Amino acid sequence: MRLSKVIVLAIIFVFVSLPLVTAAEKEELTNEQIYEKRMDLFKKVETVTNVPWHYLAAVDTYERGLRRAIKDRPKEEGFISIYYSEEEWAGKFNPNKQDTHPLSIQMFGGVGLDGDGDGLADRSNDEDVLYTLAHYLEGFGFNEDDLRIGLWEKYKRDQSVRIVHGHAQVYKKFDTLDLDDHAFPMPLNYNYSYKNTWGDRRGWGGRRIHEGTDIFAGYNVPIRATAYGRVEIKGWNKYGGWRIGIRDLDNIYHYYAHLSGFEKGIEENSIVAPGDVIGYCGSSGYGKPGTQGKFPPHLHYGMYRDNGYTEWSFDPYPSLKQWERKAYQDRRKKK
Incomplete structure (x- = not known):
């Protein structure tokens, strides 16, 4: 041998x-x-x-x-x-x-x-x-x-x-290495709004900072994967409600929270591509499983980087703006 x-x-x-x-x-x-x-x-x-x-x-x-x-x-x-x-x-x-x-x-x-x-x-x-x-x-x-x-x-x-x-x-x-594409987490044909809210103070559950960007939209607006990756976690936590966590090929963990529900077939260990629907916008969280309506419906979107020892959050707003601009550019090219 x-x-x-x-x-x-x-x-x-x-x-x-x-x-x-x-x-x-x-x-x-x-x-x-x-x-x-x-x-x-x-x-x-x-x-x-x-x-x-x-x-x-x-x-x-x-x-x-x-x-x-x-x-x-x-x-x-x-x-x-x-x-x-x-x-x-x-x-x-x-x-x-x-x-x-x-x-x-x-x-x-x-x-x-x-x-x-x-x-x-x-x-x-x-x-x-x-x-x-x-x-x-x-x-x-x-x-x-x-x-x-x-x-x-x-x-x-x-x-x-x-x-x-x-x-x-x-x-x-x-079966390829060319997996660098990204997508904005909501389809452009829905009404949504957001601004940079990373680092803002939060009071529920103790004093803490806001580790993400809130994108406000109506109930059940589709929420999409922003990158190629694997679903690491799916389910409930008291802060984020129904949430999904996806790890991309840059070792970045993408956190989608306050969902009203999950897309059928999306489970832990599912492999996703940019634009795949993973769930729907809602107002879940801030309580025991099933708690809804304590705030307007929105997506809380967070990004966390891993360095081989620990993870930390960083501001997702610049990435969201970049992906949104690219989505509008691509849409104009198709017209």
């Missing part, structure tokens, strides 16, 4: 070697070209290790979100965002933290591997980094439970495992 893998690996290195791209060259590529380059890498490493491409993409996407959220983590220069520290890559006691020799890295307990067959284990080489991750995961097995165990051993955090697993399910369903 090991010999056959080495033979397959050698054949792939000879015939499918992917050229390195500089940061400047990457800047000149379109999004479609970048997605194509990434998919080539995922498919190549999937062939060598049997780790499904959508799981490799999910980890890469999760870590791309971490790079945006963690201030001391540098922006990726290549196509792959998976991060290894110098010490983790080269080995804790390795005197050469920039070591690229696989044997000495292994001797000092580092994880870095040669993924493209050039004899070096380079922390800045996309293929080396992606192969190192896949080789680690394949050590746990290939079914869903095995991969989740491997992810837990890597991140030591249940929420991180859930987020990566959700990303993998999204990529598996849509």
